[in-house]
Amino acid sequence: MTPDVIVIGGGLHGCAAAMNLSARQCRVLVLERSAVARHASGASAGGVRTLNRDLAEVPLSLIAARMWDDIESLVDDDCDYHAHGQLRVAETEVELASLEARRQQMLALGYSHEVVIDQAELRRRAPTIGPQCVGALMVETDGAADPYRTTHAFRRKAERLGAQFIEGACVTALSRQGTVWQVTTPAARYEAPTIVNCAGAWSDEIAAMIGDRAPLQTRCSMMMVSERVAPFLGPVVSAVNRKLSFKQTDDGTVVIGGGHQGRPDRAHESYQLDGRRLGESATAVAAIFPTMRRVRIVRAWAGLEAQTPDHLPIIGPSPSAPGFFHAFGFSGHGFQPAPAVGRALADLVIDGGTQMPIAPFALDRFATSGKAA
Amino acid sequence: MTESFDLAVVGAGPAGLAAAIRSSALGLKTVVVDEQPAPGGQIYRAVEATSRSPRAAALGPDYLRGRELVERFRASGAHYQPSTQVWQIEPSWSLFASTAASTHVVSARHLLLAVGATERPVPFSGWTLPGVMTVGAAQIMLKTSFMVPKPPFWIAGQGPLVLLYATQLLDAGIRPDGLLLTTPKGAIGRALGHVGGALSGWRYLRKGLAMMRRLKRSGVPILSDVEGIEAIGGERLERVSYRRAGVTQNVAASTLLVHEGVVPSTHMSLALGAAHDWDDATLCMKPRLDDWGKASLPGLSIAGDCGGIGGAEAAAVQGEIAAIGAAQALDKLDDAAAQRDALPLRKALAAHLAIRPFLDAIYRPRAAIRTPDDNVIVCRCEERTAKDVRDAVASGCIGPAQVKSFTRAGMGPCQGRQCALTLTELIASARGVSPAEAGYLRIRPPLKPVTIGELAALDEASAKEPA
């Protein structure tokens, strides 16, 4: 059977694209070099956050948020998603004023999901928060999900709808023969009229195979998780002036991120953690949650991901090749929008266009990008 | 705060101490970092303090010999950082280390891991009940504080440590209620294939036989060819049941001490990404080493039991060889001198290791312990059973990494130390492939659990440092 679409990459975006395409009766083949959810999507903090998104991302993120509200009906799995809210904490009056300004800016644009809460309300929602924290910006309907489980939920739903996944299949070459793409992996060759590039940190390599140049850097965000502690926090907490993302899971462990960078080794699909930067991460934790000082970290890891110059993703058709679509460069915050991005990709592939608000994410917004010289 | 050395040694057991003595003599600025408060490692644990005690004789001459090694180490000029936990190692080489009071970085041009062995996890029904512990843990309590198990108590398993600990107890005037030896009947016969090695290792063999005679003479019940051990109880251990010649028996017990041999501590070397291989003879992972103890990563050497079980005397010799290799790698010693210095050590090492194939063959743990029944807990931290693992394999997981993501087995505070081997063997048997093919858990930093406060201390210290 020749598939209609080959998706390159079995991360959350590849799986969401496969699921949406399969739901619309496309025959989909996903080629994953390593294992599904092996990279950014398995490593992710799983924050489902509309809070403080770049204005360009807000419309897409809000559509995704409504899909998250009912994620179980989408993929037959609750993905361990809990809408306990997200807070962005201010430690000074100046920071709090900046949050108020953001609130006003959003209101002027017609968005009311972000609200400012005062110190008393903050303390009610996060009782162990540091005494210097004076308030927060909040989205009450945001939350967090289990990233590994979510990615596999999309994968399994895609499979039930007929998609086929091959793991351990690294795409090494692409060529167009008439109206068909030839896709080469070490073990086999595949053909399809349409390709979707969801290769995460390696997406520029795939893009280069068809003559698209994508200006990417590799992010290597580190995460830490603690031993179990008694429940003390519902919402996901970040801070205005610190690199921090902080949440407690149902089983009591505390999951800590915030974008502290390790050392990526893209060629070997690997990385090294940076002990000093983990120290910085811990400093941020100790400042916002002083009682965490005594809690033990039992595991740390990182995930490789592509970052664009403006930290916005690249979503849309290739500027240079027909039947080729990109979705990558999520720059550290691509978990939440994934359900909506998958739907947009299915529209693009099947209808040739989409109502989804992805216009700001075209590859040719970068002067140095688009068709390679 | 960063201090710089030529050679950093992690572990102050026989391998690490002997390495530090030798490398200091060769002119390398050496530091030994160890989590214990005093030098000696597992085998010579607390030997400086304990050897002065009137009860020390019970621990035997082999233990007391450690004091001489520790004294030479103290006099060697090597730096020593006790009570220090290494939780992160970055290449060429920075060791992030914490003490109760602070966190610092040790930098070194060459790194020697000498972190010893750990007891093989022994999963069986009831092994998580309070009252069940390992022989190794009990022996540490004996060495550090002369603490003895709460009676009635039974010792179950096999291996040199079981005999050694039981005789140490007898010498201290304590009688176990009985020994349940799990070595299968035919094992000695099969091991005779390695008798050549056993003969050249006759000194070890003689010691083992002497311990066995001592135990038999004492009248302590010694039951051989025991299998199917289970710990039974409500809140804590009450009874031990076992099977012998097809008959199940039951004895009262407050304490059950178990032991099925030791395996290399490969946590650090795996986390660093050094090449390892599954070793079928000893049923564990082993780092790939050359005959200087050098691992697959530049500037990394490994000596002692963490490179493959050889015992204390072999470990000390390996430590010296590794120190010579490090001196050569750092251009403190030319090749000819290194070879010359190593030659007598290599001969001694071969003699110490000769007994090993024989011991490995006799004390090979039974399949029931390596691939336990469905109801047995495999991952203690997350309370996952063998069935959970088999189910994960049935649903498509091919290796420990996926099983961990699916079941959380291996995610807890022990960081996989208690379940990694069992996961590999369970997955291998469920898939019908070799353990090598099933693979091993990916070891994630930190190398030891570290508190947020300790981590933050590192950052706060460097913030105070002048730029």
Ligand SMILES: Cc1cc2nc3c(=O)[nH]c(=O)nc-3n(C[C@H](O)[C@H](O)[C@H](O)COP(=O)(O)OP(=O)(O)OC[C@H]3O[C@@H](n4cnc5c(N)ncnc54)[C@H](O)[C@@H]3O)c2cc1C
């Ligand atoms: C530590 C961390 C924390 C994060 N926290 C959050 C958060 O809280 N909220 C949020 O919204 N986002 C978060 N993100 C971002 C989010 O997780 C990612 O944006 C998202 O998972 C990206 O998914 P992906 O499918 O594009 O990439 P990936 O999951 O990396 O998938 C790409 C896949 O492509 C495969 N591949 C690459 N090259 C080839 C090839 N040649 N052939 C075949 N396959 C190939 C790779 O093996 C990989 O599996 C975080 C990311 C990280 C790393």
